[in-house]
Amino acid sequence: MFGFSEEEIRRYSRHIILPEVGGRGQKKLRESRVLVVGAGGLGSPVAMYLAAAGIGTLGLVDMDRVELSNLQRQLLHTTADAGELKVESARRRLAALNSQLRLELHPVRLGADNVASLISGYDVVVDGVDNFPARYLLNDACVLAGKPLVEGGLLRFHGMAMTIVPGSGPCYRCVFPEPPPPGAVPSCSEAGVIGAAAGIIGTVQATEAIKVLLGIGRPLVGRVLTVDVLEGTYRTVEWGKNPRCPVCGEHPTITSLRELAEYDLACDLPGAGTRAP
Amino acid sequence: MKADRELDLKGEICPYTFVKSKLALEEIAVGEVLRVVVDYPPAVENVPRSMENEGNEVLSVQPIGPSQWEIMVRKVG
Numbered sequence: 485m486f487g488f489s490e491e492e493i494r495r496y497s498r499h500i501i502l503p504e505v506g507g508r509g510q511k512k513l514r515e516s517r518v519l520v521v522g523a524g525g526l527g528s529p530v531a532m533y534l535a536a537a538g539i540g541t542l543g544l545v546d547m548d549r550v551e552l553s554n555l556q557r558q559l560l561h562t563t564a565d566a567g568e569l570k571v572e573s574a575r576r577r578l579a580a581l582n583s584q585l586r587l588e589l590h591p592v593r594l595g596a597d598n599v600a601s602l603i604s605g606y607d608v609v610v611d612g613v614d615n616f617p618a619r620y621l622l623n624d625a626c627v628l629a630g631k632p633l634v635e636g637g638l639l640r641f642h643g644m645a646m647t648i649v650p651g652s653g654p655c656y657r658c659v660f661p662e663p664p665p666p667g668a669v670p671s672c673s674e675a676g677v678i679g680a681a682a683g684i685i686g687t688v689q690a691t692e693a694i695k696v697l698l699g700i701g702r703p704l705v706g707r708v709l710t711v712d713v714l715e716g717t718y719r720t721v722e723w724g725k726n727p728r729c730p731v732c733g734e735h736p737t738i739t740s741l742r743e744l745a746e747y748d749l750a751c752d753l754p755g756a757g758t759r760a761p
Numbered sequence: 762m763k764a765d766r767e768l769d770l771k772g773e774i775c776p777y778t779f780v781k782s783k784l785a786l787e788e789i790a791v792g793e794v795l796r797v798v799v800d801y802p803p804a805v806e807n808v809p810r811s812m813e814n815e816g817n818e819v820l821s822v823q824p825i826g827p828s829q830w831e832i833m834v835r836k837v838g
Contacts (some may be wrong), residue, residue, distance in 0.1 A: 485782045497780045503815060507784040 486511045492584070496538050504700045510538060516697045519543040519603055521594060521622060522612030523570040525677065526636045528560040529686030530610050530693070535578045535585045538692060543588040544577065546570045557679030594618050599625040608693050610634045612686070614672055616663040623648065623656035624738055627731045636689045639669070640676050641714035643685040644736050646704050647692045648725075648730060653705035658726035658733075681713045697716055762786065762833060764796035765789055771800045771829065778804040779811045786836050793810065794820065797832040805830045 485493065486507040493512075499505045499513075504604045516539050520527050523546040531716035534542055539627055550558075550565040552571055553585060558570075571589040578585055594613070599621050603609050609631055611622050619637070625635035626648065633648040648655045688709060707720045731738040768785045770778050782797050789795060799805060809819040812834045820833040 485781065486788070493777065493780060493784070497776060500780050500783060501776065507787045723806070 497551055512698060514536045514540045517541040517606045517750055518693055519606040521545045523560055524612060525557040525572045525682030526686040527612030528558045530612055530690045531578060531685050533687060533690035535582045541586040544574055545590040545594055547591050547593050557682045603629060603631055608632045608696050610689050610693055611636060620663050622730050627655045630632045631683050634689045634692045636685045638677055638682055638685050640675055641712060643681050644712040645685050645688045645709045649705050654723050654725045655732045657731050658729045659708060665686045678713060684711060765793035766795050770797055774801045775803050775807050776799045779808050789836055791836050794835050795832060800829050806833055831833055
């Protein structure tokens with residue numbers, strides 16, 4: 485029975501019944517390693533659904549501590565966790581959800597010096613950061629490493645998600661070649677964000693990660709999902725690779741991890757590299 | 762008929778009768794036959810129907826004792 489315990493058969497029965505998953509797919513999930521960068525608004529549903537789904541190993545990157553203002557959307561954390569490292573409060577929540585999950589906690593700031601080694605041990609990376617420097621760094625590192633990356637972003641009432649499979653479709657820079665200038669796009673703390681929308685984008689990201697791991701369906705590769713929850717509109721926009729993309733185009737200017745720049749436009753917030761939305 | 766794999770599901774209820782039958786079917790080769798024994802009456806209908814929905818060939822369903830049934834199914838896809 486694929487080496488499943490009685491508990492696993494019961495816990496994952498609704499997956500196993502699906503022809504697209506089955507015992508084979510569930511076993512694959514158990515053998516999978518996913519890195520979630522940011523344990524905040526997006527990272528919460530991503531990590532919780534992946535833990536519940538039976539992903540074998542989940543890595544979590546976040547150096548921040550829980551603040552009361554996080555709790556409006558970051559469901560990994562509770563009121564009692566205020567002041568604690570997010571990865572620690574996430575550990576408790578996720579272990580309670582699924583004790584079989586192996587957790588690898590990385591309470592570090594994502595930077596050019598550590599991004600390659602952070603992503604190297606994982607099959608898929610899920611982006612749940614809240615700032616452009618970290619977002620571009622993660623994109624570049626994943627493209628250069630050929631690592632699938634599930635993108636997600638959120639501001640006010642808008643969200644987006646896309647799946648980047650290097651070589652198969654566009655990367656984040658194909659869609660948005662350069663980070664916006666400092667101050668052009670406000671952060672969630674400045675502009676606000678509707679908490680429940682984080683659940684929409686985060687669960688899309690978790691689903692995309694599972695699709696990529698299992699090789700099923702049609703991931704959001706070459707398509708960008710945009711959501712306007714105020715209007716109730718959900719659209720996917722076709723988007724091809726950009727031949728002039730600086731990282732995955734025909735003549736890339738970003739060719740090695742050494743050249744990964746840490747953009748000097750981070751919000752002046754502590755831990756800006758890994759803060760989650 | 763000789764089965765390539767036997768699964769004793771006495772004491773098991775739905776949907777786990779089907780979940781476990783499906784897992785066993787996944788593990789055998791196309792063309793091989795799985796024999797499932799159940800004692801949960803709804804499973805006598807549910808398991809063969811679910812097996813067929815997945816494209817497999819149910820060869821027979823018959824009682825083999827008091828409140829015990831044998832389901833023979835050949836893996837197709």
